[in-house]
Amino acid sequence: MLRFDSIRVGDGETLHCRRCGQSAPPAYHATAAIAERIRAAAAAWEGHPGPNIVLTGPDPFGHPELPALIAVCGEAGTERIALETDGGALGAYRNAEGVLRAGVTNLRLRALAAGPLGDELSGHRGLDASVRAGLRAYLSAAEHDDAVVAVTALVAVCRHNLAALPATVASLASWGVHAVRLSSAAALPPSAAAVIAAACDTGMVNRVWVDTDGVLPLPDSHRLHAVWDRGAL
């Protein structure tokens, strides 16, 4: 429905479930190379609406020249600029206001769980509080500037955060996200369908849309929560 082209700012991941294993440390790409890919994606954009670009890979806030990359997106005519972030840096150094005013109107917030479980699974103490503060700052700045923004939480589901999924959705809703996207990070037991359905229902009663990647098990009654086009919203 609304397509975003993903531009990786580096290799490796930052936020992942520590109980599931380790991932390679982040290695960021050179600014010039990323800028070239941004310009190429925008120039090749066909159809409407757009161009839309999401900067992803390891947390873009870890890239030393993120402001320059966002500026390149703007100069290339990108209509919707999204950042896919772990969120920890959002609350620091007025980053939230900074990226909003630079043109980032779509925020994708990677999360594993809310509260202490989120900190434990990510291995970052204080991450939960930091993300909340950053998101609050971002939404406040948007309200102040009368800017329309969309915040989507991205939750990679594994057996370690599965049981807490409904509670995670409820917490994310209370933080002010507009939607939660659940994706499969590992093989799950058959009973997962009931928990994922409950997470979808938790979103409904909290007025937050929850969708899934089409891989996670879902009962047929919840088929509308399965996203048909994984590249789209």
Added chain:
Amino acid sequence: MNEPLKVALLALNTPGYQSLALGYLRSYAAADSRLQGRVAFQTLDLTTDDEAWWVVFRLMELRPDIVAISVYCWSARSVFAVCRILKAALPDVRIVLGGPEVGPVAERVLEEHPEVEAVVRGEGEAAFADLIDHARRGRAFTHIEGITARDIAGNAIAAPDRALIRDLDDVPSPYLCGVLEPREGAAYIETFRGCPHHCAYCFEGKGYGHIRSFGRERVEAEIAFLVEEKGVRSFTFVDSVFNLSAERLEWLTTTLARYADRGVRLHTVEVDIERIDDAAAEALVRAGVVSVETGPQSTGADALGLCHRRFDPVRFSAGVDALKRAKIKVECDLIAGLPGDTAESFLAGLDFCLSLDPGKVQISTLHLLPGTEFYDRAADYGLVCDPEPPHEIISTPTVGFADLRRLEARSVYVAQCYSARR
């Protein structure tokens, strides 16, 4: 000398809006020679955010003999609360309702709301003036054409329908006669009544059957007065279709162009977009139009058929493109819960609207409005709605309750992401 009859006119609008209907009722009645010098009118143009107890407090201060309230689906719950409290607090007051939420179901309103004495059905100005005259003379309301009223025993009696006002210029302009003041530099304009379309979910035509226009000189005088004397800088046209015909569009846009040059703007006029070409779009620009609102409401063939709506995706897209070239923002409207639509066809409609990149996509949920075909034939179509206003759809034969709520939530999110742009 007898005390004049005191009539309070009340509307509970969506915040930010103003009631043009009350202005018409008052300007028409004030021009009636039977009532001049014998009736004192007061208008309370409030909002649905105003608490019922506070609204009654305001009404009580006016010590009215009659309270006449304009009722729409969005205000009905608040209005009925006001009626209940008001009648208990002021037992001698006579409460009269009118408007699209009550007119088509007048008898039921009287059955369910014992505090209400009469309901004006359909076009209200002439019937309301007659009702006030009957009240002044101490006569019963039960034989006034266009009125459903209680007899002495409390039974609802529906008098015959009233013929529509033949010449709309018999309704004095509420602006020109000073009973309606524009607010914050904005004013509503109505240039005709009725609608060329007959959509099964809509009460825009209000049973008028055909188009009746206000005189062009009168419309021009209203616009000139509002701009020159009242400093209005923004107009909202309540006409069901702004581009009713090419000739009319030419007249109206030429009239408005002289004020557009001075910064007057029109926000969100309703257009039949399949008849918009580059010339029409340029005319709208000259008239100061900033944004337009249009369908398609649905792109599903089954739903469109049941709604009696035409939809040609090629012409629709061409209309949107013409407006975009003219830098006019387009709001594409979709309705979730139309009979005939499935979840898939509704989402296909959303996809179609987004593909046009119109500027805004507005999702609403079907409301079964009294007086519409869908309301009258809900059982035939298998439509289940909340019996309480605003009568939101609960389920259709093709989309159940939970999936309807899911479609609302998903499409609201997608529309949010669409609007979140630089």
